[in-house]
Amino acid sequence: MTADALDAVFREEYGRAVSIVLRTTGDLGLAEDAVQEAFAVAAQHWPDEGLPQHPGAWIITTARHRAVDRFRREAARGEKEAEAALLRAASEPEPDPFGDDRLRLLFACCHPALAMPARVALALRILAGLTTAQIASAFLVAEATMGQRISRAKAKIRDAGIPFRIPPADELPARLAGVLAVVYLVYNEGYSAGLGAPPARAGLCAEAVRLARILRRLLPDEPEVRGLLALMLLSEARRDARSGADGVLVPLDEQDRSRWDASLLAEGLGIVKVSLGRGLLGPYQLQAAIQAVHCAAPSPAATDWRRVLRLYDLLAEAAPGPVVELNRAVALAEVAGPREALDAVDGLPLAGYHVFHAVRADLLRRLGRTEEASAEYAEAARLAPSAGERRFLERRGAELDA
């Protein structure tokens, strides 16, 4: 029984344990305290005695006892509250067979009344079981700052009366979209840190995938949950091929496709195939489907760009926005040529986005407008969020002169 093994159990079981103990305490802070105490007890016993047969159940039982003890101890809480907690603890059936407790907690942590950074921090802390220090280093803020952000968010849940419940059917789509946005933001935070980022930041991608897997287990029939999972899996599959030995970005059409992770790819493609069979696609499913076309092509030249363009047309309808138009233009360039694509790109309000300039640079290059292309590569490089992307764009710019 090593510290790593205990850490693994912690990450795996923390969110579930807190969500279940929450039923006993009715208070998130108390539930977390109790679960943390239970893990502290585990850290004392498990190294000598070995893992119990069901570590998660052991943690939950121990934490519940701790919570009830605390109610008994704290006379200030009043006899009535203690009794109510005892009663809830005693009358409970076997915990959470369908994961509803964790869902309730997730919807509270991702409530629209909380600011986005707070939602992200709570989801990683409570659902993914990351420590405050880990989250702080992933988002490049001081641990004290992150601790404050998390405790303030928990205080708001308590004081404002944010409910622990699964939203009713008429609110579910909007609220679920909010939850998925949190997960995707976690992924993008790790992805955009990208090449050469410290492991804690890059690890956010894996945490986002893990959160999406939890969500899929809890909500197996929600198409957009599967869509987001597939989108992230297909992106993760190509992660290693995305950077060369020198840490410089390798664009999709130059990637060594044998370096793509076959099992992640197969899983992502499998999910997309099922989604496409069911029709009526939401934004995440459409983005996953677009990635699937790229991933399924044996070579860049074999990419079915017409299909990509059709999917972008659907995406522009489902989730209109300038970034979608920009990506659509890349496909348009392959189908209709760079001039049409440039017309579609010009005027998009994306002057601060490096990809906008990179796309314009590429289109201008293909139209033989070398000088303008060179200026756009320089602007794209200036705005690039990572060194790997910047060096790639500088290299492209330099190749113009060659």
Next chain:
Amino acid sequence: MAQYLISMYQPDGVVPPPEVLAPVMAQLGVLTEDLKAAGAFVFGDGLTDASSATVLKAEEGDVLITDGPYLEGKEHLGGFDIIEAPDLDAALGWARRFAEITGLPIEVRAFAGFAG
């Protein structure tokens, strides 16, 4: 059951013409009736103009009285309702109707429950 303060903030000195104000007031009347019918209404009213406020401050054994309002600004609290709601989602449901009817920013805060 918790109690929530629903505050409406409005720009100072802007009085909408009667043809705009009348339907808003009528809809607010309906909303108040709905709150009462749901057993959620505690109190609610609009405030007189913020420039009519008076501010008191205890200083060196004396209480200083000044012409208000306390906070400088171009917008002030224009009215509020106190409602009963089981949780924030229910309170936000009511507050949403205030926002839609008035077009004003609406702030929702839970009472701490000190009064028992």
